[in-house]
Amino acid sequence: xxxxxxxxxxxxxxYYGAYDASYFQSNGxxxxxxxxxxxxxxxxxxxxxxxxxxxxDNLASYGSLARFTDVKRLRTxxxxxxxxxxxxxxxxxxxxxLLNSLDTEEAYTSSGHTLNxxxxxxxxxxxxxxxxxxxxxxxxxxxxxxxxEEKKPFLASADLLGTTFSAPSLATGFGAHxxxxxxxxxxxxxxxxxxxxxxxxxxxxxxxxxxxxxxDARSMDKYSIAVVTKEGIDLKENxxxxxxxWAFADQIRGYGTxxx
Amino acid sequence: xxxxGTGYDLTNSVFSPDGRNFQVEYAVKAVENGGTSIxxxxxxxxxxxxxxxxxxxLLKPGAxxxxxTIDRHMGVVSSGLVPDGRHFVSRARDEAASWRQVYxxxxxxxxxxxxxxxxxxxxxxxxxxxxxxxxxxVAGWDSEVELPVDGEVGSGxxxxxxxxxxxxxxxxxxxxxxxxxxxxxxxxxxxxGKGRQSAKAELEKLDLASGNLSLQDGVKxxxxxxxxxxxxxxxxxxxxxxxxxxxxxxxxxGRHEEVPKDILEEAERLAKKExxxxxxxxxxxxxDKPADGDKMEE
Numbered sequence: 350x351x352x353x354x355x356x357x358x359x360x361x362x363x364y365y366g367a368y369d370a371s372y373f374q375s376n377g378x379x380x381x382x383x384x385x386x387x388x389x390x391x392x393x394x395x396x397x398x399x400x401x402x403x404x405x406d407n408l409a410s411y412g413s414l415a416r417f418t419d420v421k422r423l424r425t426x427x428x429x430x431x432x433x434x435x436x437x438x439x440x441x442x443x444x445x446x447l448l449n450s451l452d453t454e455e456a457y458t459s460s461g462h463t464l465n466x467x468x469x470x471x472x473x474x475x476x477x478x479x480x481x482x483x484x485x486x487x488x489x490x491x492x493x494x495x496x497x498e499e500k501k502p503f504l505a506s507a508d509l510l511g512t513t514f515s516a517p518s519l520a521t522g523f524g525a526h527x528x529x530x531x532x533x534x535x536x537x538x539x540x541x542x543x544x545x546x547x548x549x550x551x552x553x554x555x556x557x558x559x560x561x562x563x564x565d566a567r568s569m570d571k572y573s574i575a576v577v578t579k580e581g582i583d584l585k586e587n588x589x590x591x592x593x594x595w596a597f598a599d600q601i602r603g604y605g606t607x608x609x
Numbered sequence: 610x611x612x613x614g615t616g617y618d619l620t621n622s623v624f625s626p627d628g629r630n631f632q633v634e635y636a637v638k639a640v641e642n643g644g645t646s647i648x649x650x651x652x653x654x655x656x657x658x659x660x661x662x663x664x665x666x667l668l669k670p671g672a673x674x675x676x677x678t679i680d681r682h683m684g685v686v687s688s689g690l691v692p693d694g695r696h697f698v699s700r701a702r703d704e705a706a707s708w709r710q711v712y713x714x715x716x717x718x719x720x721x722x723x724x725x726x727x728x729x730x731x732x733x734x735x736x737x738x739x740x741x742x743x744x745x746x747v748a749g750w751d752s753e754v755e756l757p758v759d760g761e762v763g764s765g766x767x768x769x770x771x772x773x774x775x776x777x778x779x780x781x782x783x784x785x786x787x788x789x790x791x792x793x794x795x796x797x798x799x800x801x802g803k804g805r806q807s808a809k810a811e812l813e814k815l816d817l818a819s820g821n822l823s824l825q826d827g828v829k830x831x832x833x834x835x836x837x838x839x840x841x842x843x844x845x846x847x848x849x850x851x852x853x854x855x856x857x858x859x860x861x862x863g864r865h866e867e868v869p870k871d872i873l874e875e876a877e878r879l880a881k882k883e884x885x886x887x888x889x890x891x892x893x894x895x896x897d898k899p900a901d902g903d904k905m906e907e
Binding site: 441 | 680
């Protein structure tokens, strides 16, 4: 057997045959991300008169498998903003580290100025757009909740294509279909959102999380919820859905045990 | 100087027959001409202060900061050649960022001092470079609580990340001083620059080793010491610049920040008051010799 260091850890040639060096080629086509792997589902958020409420459950799925059940998908930034991540969890970790280094670099200048939610949203959207233009997207849809430069409530989304959107209520993923209509009922426009109290906004978001848990098979009943106001960020990372009622389940027809 | 004319001081990295490296010693001279910098390690934080000598009346007051942030929990101040200090800061920031990239956790002050000590030492080894004309004081607060790994998503093992010795205290205030030779030590109180002798004498009076001085008192002492040290440089105007890092419960929550204006001004007021008190005493003594008294007032 060959004892030379370059053969260490290699399958034995005399047993397995010579290694096919064509696997080792570094030229040729390069494949970027084609799909997310470990994913988080919906993020929902709603503006109210003094701030923004944002929520996401604590599940990271591996396909349809509920793989990680304690994943925190709401990230605070500079004590002024919360970013909610849907989509690929490893890309979320990358973005979280990127925002961390951004925060460190901001601290180099001693101007006392910190990035607000609007700055953060613009930054994230440009990162996402750059990556999609490189055909190497970060597979996320993010909601940025916080206050803008005038300390007014700010809420906007950016996705893996670099598309940006802003509205008094926003939801990503499955939530865009199921939670968004419920939230729009509470706050159809900016004027309506500006009259909402914190309690009303919290109730609407919690109700949306419940509906999402009822109907989204990639969701979970443990979730994180944050309220951003001038007073700061109130982040709770281990909430449980309350007052669930599965009475409607009997009525479901067409799949599962009730085929017809 | 004994070195002159011997030829042993003409290039870097050359020893003299009696075992000295003159280029490094000349770099130390550059430091000794710079404005005084000090650092005080208090029980609940660290203070950095510098006597920023005003080189021109056309410079904007409060601009051109001399104390820099390396990472969120760490700051540095230096005496000597200002551009060398800038390069030191730039390198230290790179080191702190690359540490985070590799270990996903903030660099400790000790590790940063070690990295930068190695960096400065390398500049004593080659004829193509010169040593740094600065002595830098690095201050940091290493988190006393278990930090999440950067970018961590789950809660991790319930017993924490492990690898820690039971019963041993981790984190806390840290203060290091790095000299042009690359030599670095940890200090309770550090001083460098023109007024270092009197600053050190004042620092020694504080009994810092017992760990009783609070950060709030440390700020006042630091201001006083810079004002006392300025006596060695009296013909020039100066600005006092101060930053601090408190523990996580303190005013800066473990971050390196400028001392807020009101606290700085109060510390300066107390420093001036104390100094005036001293001068009055001296003047009354000097009254016996009126000829010298006139000189004092100039």
